[in-house]
Amino acid sequence: MITKTPKIDRRSFIIGTAAVGGGLALGLNIPLGGSVVRAQDGSPEITHWVVIRPDDTVVIRVARSEMGQGTITGLAQMVAEELECDWSKVTTEYPTPGQSVKRKRIWGDFSTGGSRGIRTSHEYVRQGGAAARTMLIQAAANAWGVPAAECSAANSVIRHRPSGRTTTYGKVAEAAAKLTPPEKVALKDPKDWKLIGKSVKRLDTMSKLTGAQVYGFDLKLPGMLNAAIKDCPVFGGKVKSFEAAKVKGMPGVRHVVPVGESAVAVVADTWWQARTALDALPIAWDEGPNAKVSSATIAEMLKAGLDADQAFVNNKNGDAKAAIAGAAKKVEAVYAYPFQNHAPMEPMNATAKYTPDRCEVWVPTQNGEAAFAATLAASGLPADKCEVYKINLGGGFGRRGAFHDYVTQAVLIAKQVPGTPVKLLWTREEDMLHGKYHPVMQAKLTGGLDASGNLVGLHLRLSGQSILTNVFPQMLQNGMDFLTFQGLHPTGDFAIGYSVPNLLIDHAMRNTHVPPGFWRGVNINQNAIFLECFMDELAHAAGQDALEFRRKLMSNHPKHLAVLNAVADRAGWGKPAPQGVYRGLAQMKSFNSYVAACAEISVNGGNQVKIHRIVCATDTGYAVNPAQIERQIAGSFVYGLSALFMEECTVKDGHIEQTNFNTYDSMRIKQMPKVESIIMPSGGFWGGVGEPTICVAAPAVLNAFFRATGRRIRTVPLKNHGITLV
Amino acid sequence: MARLTINGKSMEVNVDPSTPLLWAIREQVGLTGTKYGCGIAACGSCTVHLDGAAVRSCVMPVSAAVGKQITTIEGLASGGVLHKVQKAWLDHEVPQCGYCQAGMIMAVAALLKDTPKPTDADIDARITNICRCGTFQQVREAIHAAAKA
Numbered sequence: 001m002i003t004k005t006p007k008i009d010r011r012s013f014i015i016g017t018a019a020v021g022g023g024l025a026l027g028l029n030i031p032l033g034g035s036v037v038r039a040q041d042g043s044p045e046i047t048h049w050v051v052i053r054p055d056d057t058v059v060i061r062v063a064r065s066e067m068g069q070g071t072i073t074g075l076a077q078m079v080a081e082e083l084e085c086d087w088s089k090v091t092t093e094y095p096t097p098g099q100s101v102k103r104k105r106i107w108g109d110f111s112t113g114g115s116r117g118i119r120t121s122h123e124y125v126r127q128g129g130a131a132a133r134t135m136l137i138q139a140a141a142n143a144w145g146v147p148a149a150e151c152s153a154a155n156s157v158i159r160h161r162p163s164g165r166t167t168t169y170g171k172v173a174e175a176a177a178k179l180t181p182p183e184k185v186a187l188k189d190p191k192d193w194k195l196i197g198k199s200v201k202r203l204d205t206m207s208k209l210t211g212a213q214v215y216g217f218d219l220k221l222p223g224m225l226n227a228a229i230k231d232c233p234v235f236g237g238k239v240k241s242f243e244a245a246k247v248k249g250m251p252g253v254r255h256v257v258p259v260g261e262s263a264v265a266v267v268a269d270t271w272w273q274a275r276t277a278l279d280a281l282p283i284a285w286d287e288g289p290n291a292k293v294s295s296a297t298i299a300e301m302l303k304a305g306l307d308a309d310q311a312f313v314n315n316k317n318g319d320a321k322a323a324i325a326g327a328a329k330k331v332e333a334v335y336a337y338p339f340q341n342h343a344p345m346e347p348m349n350a351t352a353k354y355t356p357d358r359c360e361v362w363v364p365t366q367n368g369e370a371a372f373a374a375t376l377a378a379s380g381l382p383a384d385k386c387e388v389y390k391i392n393l394g395g396g397f398g399r400r401g402a403f404h405d406y407v408t409q410a411v412l413i414a415k416q417v418p419g420t421p422v423k424l425l426w427t428r429e430e431d432m433l434h435g436k437y438h439p440v441m442q443a444k445l446t447g448g449l450d451a452s453g454n455l456v457g458l459h460l461r462l463s464g465q466s467i468l469t470n471v472f473p474q475m476l477q478n479g480m481d482f483l484t485f486q487g488l489h490p491t492g493d494f495a496i497g498y499s500v501p502n503l504l505i506d507h508a509m510r511n512t513h514v515p516p517g518f519w520r521g522v523n524i525n526q527n528a529i530f531l532e533c534f535m536d537e538l539a540h541a542a543g544q545d546a547l548e549f550r551r552k553l554m555s556n557h558p559k560h561l562a563v564l565n566a567v568a569d570r571a572g573w574g575k576p577a578p579q580g581v582y583r584g585l586a587q588m589k590s591f592n593s594y595v596a597a598c599a600e601i602s603v604n605g606g607n608q609v610k611i612h613r614i615v616c617a618t619d620t621g622y623a624v625n626p627a628q629i630e631r632q633i634a635g636s637f638v639y640g641l642s643a644l645f646m647e648e649c650t651v652k653d654g655h656i657e658q659t660n661f662n663t664y665d666s667m668r669i670k671q672m673p674k675v676e677s678i679i680m681p682s683g684g685f686w687g688g689v690g691e692p693t694i695c696v697a698a699p700a701v702l703n704a705f706f707r708a709t710g711r712r713i714r715t716v717p718l719k720n721h722g723i724t725l726v
Numbered sequence: 727m728a729r730l731t732i733n734g735k736s737m738e739v740n741v742d743p744s745t746p747l748l749w750a751i752r753e754q755v756g757l758t759g760t761k762y763g764c765g766i767a768a769c770g771s772c773t774v775h776l777d778g779a780a781v782r783s784c785v786m787p788v789s790a791a792v793g794k795q796i797t798t799i800e801g802l803a804s805g806g807v808l809h810k811v812q813k814a815w816l817d818h819e820v821p822q823c824g825y826c827q828a829g830m831i832m833a834v835a836a837l838l839k840d841t842p843k844p845t846d847a848d849i850d851a852r853i854t855n856i857c858r859c860g861t862f863q864q865v866r867e868a869i870h871a872a873a874k875a
Contacts, residue, residue: 068823068859201819208824209812211759211799215825218758226753251742272741272749345763345771345825345858394761394825395858428764627819631864635822638860661768661856670850672862 048095048106049079049128052136056156056170058085062092063100063107064117065366066204067396068635069690070628071117073202075125077624078118081195082129082187085169086156092203097372098387112366113401113518115591115688118624122686123187130185132176139176140167190622190683197681199627204392216364216391217349221421224351225254226271227413228278229424231263231434232285234654235513238262240284247277256281257416265413271425290513291654298440298512298651299336305463305508306334306444312480312509315490318502323457327448331541333534335445336715337464337526338648339656340438341664342519346394347431348406352414353421354379359386359411364393366401374404378411397639398518402471403436429659436517437649437656439465441484443530445537448502453542455553457502460488460530465516466509467523481509486524486590487695488531493592494524496531497560498553514651520639521694524590529716532586532699536706546585546703547573559619559682560587563596566617566678571598581612584703586696593687594619599673599700603708607723611641611673611701616693618677621685629689634675636694642667644698645718645725671725728788732757733801743789748772750788751798759799759828763856770855773829774798780836799828802835811835814872822859830855834869843873 051059060079066072072092080090095107108121133153140158141148144165151160156169190196207213232238242264244256252273259265264283268274305311324330350363352375359379365371365388372388379386393400410424426434441464448457466481484507486494496505519525539549547568554561564587568574577583580602587596600613616633623629646665650657658664698716705723706712713721728739732755739754746765751757751774760783763771767782774783775797802809808816811834821827830853837844837852844852849869857865 068821070822204824205816205819205821208821208827209808209815209831210803211757211828213824214758215761217762220756220758270749270753272745272753343858345761345769345823345856347762393823395823397858425762428766631819631822631861634863635860638862639858660766661764662766666769666856666858667860667862668850668856669853669862669865672860672866675863 048103049125050083050132052169052173054170054173056086056089056168058083058090058156058169060090060092061095061107063095063110064121065110065112065368065390065393065396067112067366067393067400069117069632070202070625071112072204073200074118074624074628075121076203077195077200078122078125079129081193082126083133084153084155087195087200089156090203094368094390096387096389097368098383100369101372101383110368111370111401112396113398115691119592119686119688126187127185130187131181134182134185135176135179136169136172138179139172143167143172143175196622196624197626199625202628213392215346215394216351216362217346217394217425219351219362219391219423221351221353224421224423225267225269225417226274227265227267227410227422227424228271228274229259229263229265229409229426229430230278230283231430232287233433234285234287234291235515236290237285237287237654239264240286242281242283244281247281250277250280253277255417257413259409259412263409265409265424267413267417267422271423275427287654293513293654294652295650301512302440302442302463302510305510306442306461308463308508310508311461311506313504313506314480314482314485315488315496315503315505318457320457320459320502320504323502324446324448324459327456328451329449329541331447331449331538333445333537333712333714334442335530335533336442337440337529338716339440339514339651340519340643340647341432341435341649341658342397342399342517343431343661343664343666344393344395344397344399347426347428348399349423349425350407350410351421351423352407352410354411354414355418357385359414360389361387361407361411362389362391363404363407364391364400365404366393366396366398370402371404371407374407375411378408379415397520398522399436402518405434428661432649432659432664433656435649435656436515438519438525438643439467439516439523440512440514441465441526443526445530445534447534447538449538449542453544455500455538458500459504462507464510466511467516467518469509469511470516481507484523485527486522487527487588493589495589497557497587497589498550499556500553513654514656520636521590521691524588524695525640525643525698528586528588528695529699529702532588532696533702533712533714536584536703537712545574550585550587559594560589562682563587563594563617563619563680566680567596567598567615570676570678571600571615573598582704582708584700584705584707586699586703588695590692590695591688592685593621593689593692595693595696597693597696597700599697599704601701601704601708603705604726606709607721608726609701609705609723610726613674613676614697614700615676616678616696617680618693619680619682620687620689621681621683623679623681626679629679630677632689633677633693636691637675637697638667638672640694640697641701641725644701644716645723648717648720667725728792730788730791730796731794732796733798739788741788744787747774747783747786747788747791747796751783751796757798757800761825761828763826768856769826770833771826771829773832773855775832775836778836778839780833799832802831809835810872810875811838814868814875818864818868818871820861820864820868822861826855826857830857830865834872837869838873844869
């Protein structure tokens with residue numbers, strides 16, 4: 001029950017296309033006792049998902065964050081489908097986390113990661129649209145004195161069928177707001193969808209073409225100062241001392257402040273002044289015991305885990321070890337995957353304003369609620385004295401979801417400059433040194449083939465980091481990190497696509513002082529390389545075709561098989577490739593979507609790889625906006641192939657060695673293969689889009705590389721083997 | 727102090743002449759469409775035009791831009807009409823997060839000025855901006871479309 005008018009602050013929509021206008025909001029789950037709750041501008045608000053202004057503008061609220069993946073467009077399509085509104089009049093806005101807390105989380109989860117934006121909110125956002133439509137129709141029916149059942153709505157126009165009378169949503173919105181929302185609404189049968197499944201244009205393109213879009217790092221507030229920061233390069237280290245007096249006289253410098261125990265910030269009129277002074281600031285670090293750690297010591301620790309007795313078992317049937325021991329042929333291989341940084345184009349930043357009575361934060365975040373929690377913790381203020389305003393992100397990829405270290409820092413700085421807004425921006429170097437890295441992992445795979453080349457046993461031993469142990473230890477299951485096994489689970493959103501008569505998949509957890517995080521695709525990136533490259537190794541050892549070898553193990557996994565067959569057919573697997581071109585396959589189930597790829601490459605001089613084409617298929621269950629899915633597929637391949645060929649964060653004396661794009665490279669347009677997407681939604685489930693396909697690009701290319709050269713590459717990145725992408 | 731001409735307007739900018747042009751544009755002039763990505767001219771997010779040529783403004787001192795015509799993303803459209811590159815970007819829905827796109831668009835606009843009908847090889851040689859979202863497939867399509875416009 002809402003007992004007071006929720007405050008809608010103008011600033012919460014700072015990057016929206018329009019301010020909250022004189023309309024009203026309609027939605028679900030807010031029982032009304034006859035009184036209308038009014039928004040700050042006086043408009044009556046019923047609930048939370050839909051605002052309709054008198055001019056028929058439809059404002060759809062989106063709790064998830066737009067970071068380029070198109071979620072505000074996709075989620076708006078979901079609501080608008082049921083609302084039956086005029087799509088050309090749709091705009092979107094973010095509710096704030098503070099409002100969400102006050103209103104008992106009526107917008108649900110704000111977290112934007114795990115490819116969950118649509119797949120975990122499709123039902124309640126569609127219901128929000130359907131409830132609003134029902135109320136608008138009822139309001140029109142009441143005005144006409146006719147049964148609502150005789151009325152219908154389309155394109156924001158309500159029509160009384162027997163008389164032909166019409167009105168628009170904007171005209172009846174005020175009356176609709178006074179109605180009690182229906183307790184239950186029926187959702188459309190998918191066959192009746194008009195907007196879901198259609199490649200409507202994104203709602204947010206124009207402002208990205210003119211420089212108008214405000215990212216966190218573009219924010220300007222009156223009286224704002226700018227901060228640059230250095231945290232101890234060795235994770236776990238501390239600041240020993242710093243000599244503020246040496247830089248206090250430099251141009252623009254206002255403050256030199258400690259930030260927690262491990263960092264120092266310079267606050268200046270401009271960021272360039274802050275950064276210049278920070279570079280000149282003498283800082284002595286207490287690096288602590290982690291300063292002895294290197295990539296080599298970490299690799300040794302993981303290597304020991306490959307044969308350790310103790311391991312968490314996630315997927316087991318039969319007796320893999322006995323089957324392999326008794327097999328006619330045994331195949332064994334060890335793979336490794338490195339630390340990698342997210343490196344979104346926009347470095348970490350947050351702007352904070354603190355007074356003893358209020359703390360406000362403006363931040364590009366994948367999870368407004370987590371940013372809010374960080375604000376509360378760092379400010380020491382209660383929820384009703386804090387607010388977070390989400391700003392569009394210059395890339396997220398997982399870095400800005402579970403982690404709000406930059407928010408904590410910004411608030412800690414602002415507390416030392418009370419009343420003054422301070423924008424903290426990391427340098428690229430700081431961003432590279434203080435990531436939440438793709439976990440480091442090794443794997444030993446052992447397979448047994450019978451005399452006919454059938455796979456009789458498979459053991460996949462993982463050894464390496466656990467993200468959950470570092471980030472959400474409460475989610476561990478008796479100590480086991482189930483996320484480590486993405487793509488290898490017996491069932492579920494990440495189910496393995498093979499039936500192996502004797503199977504063992506286990507994880508020897510080996511954590512390091514380098515903090516791991518959720519990196520686009522998360523653990524399925526390395527698991528897909530391990531499993532799908534080893535499948536090719538087994539097929540090769542069995543003297544069988546890589547596709548046929550897989551198919552024999554996939555008869556119980558028809559949806560996995562369907563996407564694999566689709567790419568094989570489109571690419572012409574089994575038919576001659578163009579001269580010098582070699583193909584490789586991979587398939588996985590990833591974030592509840594089925595994905596497969598067939599890469600076509602040529603190799604010049606044994607080490608220069610040209611990827612000519614990658615055919616990718618995905619079964620997302622339902623496909624909301626196919627054009628955006630195509631873009632996510634191609635984009636995921638850029639991220640995944642950059643990781644495969646170029647990207648590794650190495651550790652020396654406890655710190656990360658790579659500090660910028662000159663040592664941590666990323667694909668350019670000349671290296672971009674042609675990506676052909678096959679979107680084949682089979683219906684009945686909701687799969688993810690932003691991440692699923694990333695994992696199949698790398699193993700497909702590695703498998704093609706083996707066919708081209710006879711060299712089996714088992715460690716990433718390929719630059720370490722002298723292999724370049726051209 | 728330095729006198730700069732940005733998007734056709736001449737202005738005094740109160741910075742040390744060694745300040746990178748990027749930060750003068752963003753923090754003194756207040757045009758924030760031009761982005762910081764690396765600070766070492768590796769990524770291209772900061773690309774602007776200097777007398778019509780694409781330059782990476784994060785490593786160019788203000789002193790080097792004095793007396794030149796500087797164009798930023800905000801000055802690319804003229805009279806409220808999108809530049810043909812921006813129009814192609816809109817039609818092909820190129821941007822994802824959009825952060826690198828100002829630099830990408832400025833690099834492409836400069837390419838099309840000297841090479842109105844670029845081949846794929848021309849594009850590969852001249853467009854070296856980083857895009858972590860991975861918009862390259864749409865970037866290439868949109869460049870060819872803009873060249874035909």
